[in-house]
Amino acid sequence: MSNPILNIGIIGSGSWATAMIKMLGDNSLPKNIFWWVRKEEDAAYIKQYKHNPTYLSAVEVKVPENNILTQAKEVIAKSDIVVLNTPAAYLKDALRDVTAEDFKGKIVVSAIKGIVPGDNLIIGEYLQKAFQIPLENIGVVAGPCHAEEVSLEKLSYLTIASKSTENASLIASTLRTRYINTVESNDVIGIEYAAVLKNIYALAGGICHGLGFGDNFQALLISNAIREMENCVNAVDPNSSREINESAYLGDLLVTAYSQFSRNRTFGTMIGKGYTVQSAQLEMNMVAEGYYASACIQNIIQKYKLNLPICDAVYKILYQHHSAILVIRALSEKLT
Known part of the structure; x- marks a missing residue:
């Protein structure tokens, strides 16, 4: 029996987001990848040259042109799993047009290692408060892992945390490659x-x-x-x-x-x-x-x-x- 095709969206276009695009592209599971890139000119460059012009520019982007988008709301709508990968200070701006309804039924994963300024909440807490996302639908990606070493395909390790063991396993399976090992945890907070x-x-x-x-x-x-x-x-x-x-x-x-x-x-x-x-x-x-x-x-x-x-x-x-x-x-x- 074949595996169902997952739709995975990445919100963010910095070095860590680009590294995750590489992990997803090198992962063997059948999937569709959607990528929110903030700047129109960067999105156009990536579509034409298959590289991020600003971060980890040596990484080949394995995302179809039509799946590189500049509206976060559109990426979320197309995705089953949404990975948030912006600096914490810019998260609100990235999601300014997004509502709780947009996230309904989605698995939302934080790859952000920070606190939302003003709210003084970690990302998981902020998602629950601002978008009413159940804790069971929230995942966290932790290291030890630097984007630069991922780009070089150095052996690296990720910890995937979720209160749902099923969701943790699913997220981990999408990021695992020959150079990325994953372990699972329930210690989200x-x-x-x-x-x-x-x-x-x-x-x-x-x-x-x-x-x-x-x-x-x-x-x-x-x-x-x-x-x-x-x-x-x-x-x-x-x-x-x-x-x-x-x-x-x-x-x-x-x-x-x-x-x-x-x-x-x-x-x-x-x-x-x-x-x-x-x-x-x-x-x-x-x-x-x-x-x-x-x-x-x-x-x-x-x-x-x-x-x-x-x-x-x-x-x-x-x-x-x-x-x-x-x-x-x-x-x-x-x-x-």
Whole structure:
């Protein structure tokens, strides 16, 4: 008996969205892929040349011309599974014409590692609030996995989380390739919060690197970060079966904190070297989710009365304009 043909839509056209287009294109399951590309000129370029002109331009786009669209509402209408893959700060704009009715009956997957500014909600919570999507119909894609290594077909790993084991298995099956291994989880909320936090910790690591701190201090910083992460996710969503040393938590933290491809580490390094936030953003021309998450997580800290000194230190540097070297020196006295 043949497998049913799935219709899968990707909302977003950055590096991670382009990497997921590659995964889907290299996956052997029968499917139709629909891709929302924000800019008309980028969509036209991709249709003609089969490459994203701005991100991962070496990746061949295996999406039919008629399936590359500039209206998110149209992509969602054509899809059974919708993967949201924009920066968290731009999600509302991407979905501005979309209603709860458009998402009805769809499996909606977040590949976004951030918090929606203003609402201070992780993506899964935002989808439930704004579009009344049941938690069972929401999935999360987590690492450890960088888009650049996917483009190079380096062996990589994804964790797919959903409260529905059937949906988790279905999503995982569409992303699995010879260079992508997938595992499944039911820890939707914990994995989303971990993905938010690891960007902040990677930014902290970058700041320390930019200031000239060495590998010894970085190791101390990240070992403290994983304990902070565990305290936070357990406070927000108590889950006795969660194992913080699994790849979706510790693994994703490590690759984001240390990889040359980590935009959060790069952003932090620039801040540590003396760049202003604005100049670092302009030079990178990419979104470092940790910057926005740093402000949003302060509301979570206050709500749950959490002690997260690394998160506090990053916030002081980025938003309160404290001296980076003085903040990190003070932080170093609290680390064990």
